[in-house]
Amino acid sequence: MSKWFKQSPLTNEGERTQEIWIRKDNGNSNEFPVDLYLGKKTDLLTLKKNIVESIKSKVEYYNKSRKELYAGKGEFVDKCPVSGISTDKATEIADIYGAKYVQTPDTGHVYVKNRPTQKTIHDFYLNNVTYAATYTDKSAAESRLNAIAVPWVTWTLEVYEKQFGCKPKRILDVGSGAGHFVEACRRAGLRAEGIELSESSREFAKEIWGFEMDARDFIKAAVDYEGYDIVTFWGLLEHTPNPGRILDAAYQVVSKSENGGMVISKLPRWDSLSSASQRLNPETIIRHIDPMGHIMLFTDASAAELYYLHKFKPVAAWYYGMDVYETLMQIGNSTGKYDALVDTGSFQVELQQFVDEARFSDGLTIVGVPFDK
Numbered sequence: 470m471s472k473w474f475k476q477s478p479l480t481n482e483g484e485r486t487q488e489i490w491i492r493k494d495n496g497n498s499n500e501f502p503v504d505l506y507l508g509k510k511t512d513l514l515t516l517k518k519n520i521v522e523s524i525k526s527k528v529e530y531y532n533k534s535r536k537e538l539y540a541g542k543g544e545f546v547d548k549c550p551v552s553g554i555s556t557d558k559a560t561e562i563a564d565i566y567g568a569k570y571v572q573t574p575d576t577g578h579v580y581v582k583n584r585p586t587q588k589t590i591h592d593f594y595l596n597n598v599t600y601a602a603t604y605t606d607k608s609a610a611e612s613r614l615n616a617i618a619v620p621w622v623t624w625t626l627e628v629y630e631k632q633f634g635c636k637p638k639r640i641l642d643v644g645s646g647a648g649h650f651v652e653a654c655r656r657a658g659l660r661a662e663g664i665e666l667s668e669s670s671r672e673f674a675k676e677i678w679g680f681e682m683d684a685r686d687f688i689k690a691a692v693d694y695e696g697y698d699i700v701t702f703w704g705l706l707e708h709t710p711n712p713g714r715i716l717d718a719a720y721q722v723v724s725k726s727e728n729g730g731m732v733i734s735k736l737p738r739w740d741s742l743s744s745a746s747q748r749l750n751p752e753t754i755i756r757h758i759d760p761m762g763h764i765m766l767f768t769d770a771s772a773a774e775l776y777y778l779h780k781f782k783p784v785a786a787w788y789y790g791m792d793v794y795e796t797l798m799q800i801g802n803s804t805g806k807y808d809a810l811v812d813t814g815s816f817q818v819e820l821q822q823f824v825d826e827a828r829f830s831d832g833l834t835i836v837g838v839p840f841d842k
Contacts, residue, residue, distance in 0.1 A: 470494070470575045471552070473770035481826055484508050490773055490783055501773075501783050504631070506624065508825035509789035511616055514814040516609060521807045524798060527755040532566060535760055538593070539567035543585045550712060550765060551578045551775045565751050568760030572739070578771035579739045581764045587710055591666075593761055610647070610677050618653035621703065625733060626657070628785050628836055629699065633729035637698035641722060643687045643715070644705030648674030651682070664690060691718040696725045702734040706775075707763045716779035724780075724839045732781055735834045739766040742792035742824055743831035746799045753802035757795060757831055772835045781837030790830030793821045 476489040490501045514520065547556050552575050559571035559582070568581045584590070629637050638660060642650050645663030647670050654661035663682040665671050671682045683690055694700075700719040706712040716732065723730025738744070743757045744766070756762060767775075773783050794810070794817055801807035824830055 470554070471774060473576065473773050475769075484826065490769075492773070492777060499777075503783050504628070504785040506628075506785065506787040507789070507828070508822045509620055509787070510818050510822060511620075512814050512818055513791060513794050514811065514817070516613060516616060520811055521801075524755065524801070524807070528753045528802065531755045531759065532752060535566035535568070538585050538589065538761060539583065541585065541589070543583055543589075544587075546580065546582045546584060546710075549573045549575075549578050550580055550710065551767075551771045552576055552778075556582050563748055563751065563758065565747075565754060565758050565760050568764075570758070570760075570766075573771075576771035576774045577739065577768040578774075579766040579768070581760055584710070584760075584764050590708070590710065590761075590764070610649070614649045614653055618649040621650055621701075622653045622657050622659075624787060625699065625701070628733075629729075629731055632731065632784060632836075632838060635728055637728065637731070639697040640699045640701065641694050641697045642701045642703065643719075644702060644708075645674070645682055646670050646703075648678050648680065648682060650701065650703055651680070652678040655680075662694070688714055688718045691721045694722045696727065697722050697730075698726045698728050699723065699731045699733065702732075704735050706734050707737050707765050707767070710764070712765075712775060713779055716775065716781065720780050720839060724841075730839050732776075732837050733834060734772070734837075735832060736767040736772055737763050738788075738790070738831050738833045739768055740829070741790060741831035742829050743790060743795040746792075746796040750799045750803055753799065756791070767833060769833065772833060776835065776837040780840055782840055783835055783837050785836035787834035787836075788828050788830045788832070789825045789834075790821065790832040792824050792829070792831050793817045795831065 471492055471494040474491040484507045486505045488503050488505060490503050492499045554573050554575050556571060559573045561569055562572045563570040569583050570579055571582045572579045640654050640659055640661045642663045645651055645665040648663050651661045651663040664687050665682045674680060674682055700722050706715060709715055719732045723732060737757055747754050747758045776783055797810040801810050
């Protein structure tokens, strides 16, 4: 059974630091220097309109729709989607709308053991307009691009140049949503393409940004993108029943890069303030531990193990999240009073930075490069 450990400074070193991530397995040990990036200051309230009424309506919808999905015929997940350890050895740690989340004893990976069928999951993401609506809001397209996608591009370029000493030429974004990241890459002068299964999201990108996205399954389409420098998954792996197959396809793409291949995955973290606040208030969840939004949540160890098992070594990690916003939301849901949520924008931004620097954030973006690079 593999285990991951860290060597890190005991003092807080601000927004940039480095750790050594160590994998031990049957007496063998591998060490990986990992650059840490801590925080991404974003005023979330500026991206959300009619916030309180939106929360109330979403809570009602999520509660009803998820319970219906998990009350139907599903499938038992007999092993961890990351390490393959038997679910019989995992511990049940949360019940969210009928979804039974379990945690493994090796990497601490968290996943739903009684998930809907793969066809149900596929149809949900492909056809669920409510789920896609957050990313296809035309009135917020430009502000979302500038607040979220542009910082992603800036950070991606910084990490790639530090690793390989040059800029990437071609980027493939998989699970592109409405295409914000692809558009931000193109504005930065990069050749970027997107793959997205949702028809409504593809139509949005075509109408708003003016480009077409690939509608094919990435695993089947990967051969046509071989040689791209970077593959990004800004919130995809936690949706798929088999994230390892996705990473195998990504390896097929970036391992043939002439400059140096890199895979970047933004993942939801279990070890976070958001997870804690939601477990205490499980009937009002509309993000993070949402059993259709995230059928699994990662620990640092399970994210690193997933990369390692599919031929990538971790080289960088970016911690940032929405924990303060989420905690204040759950307090509002519990009390019916949302003033602390809607009236504390700048306070939330600054407090979240402390949470991120303490690495208690609900988001982890992990970077890996092929072992032979």
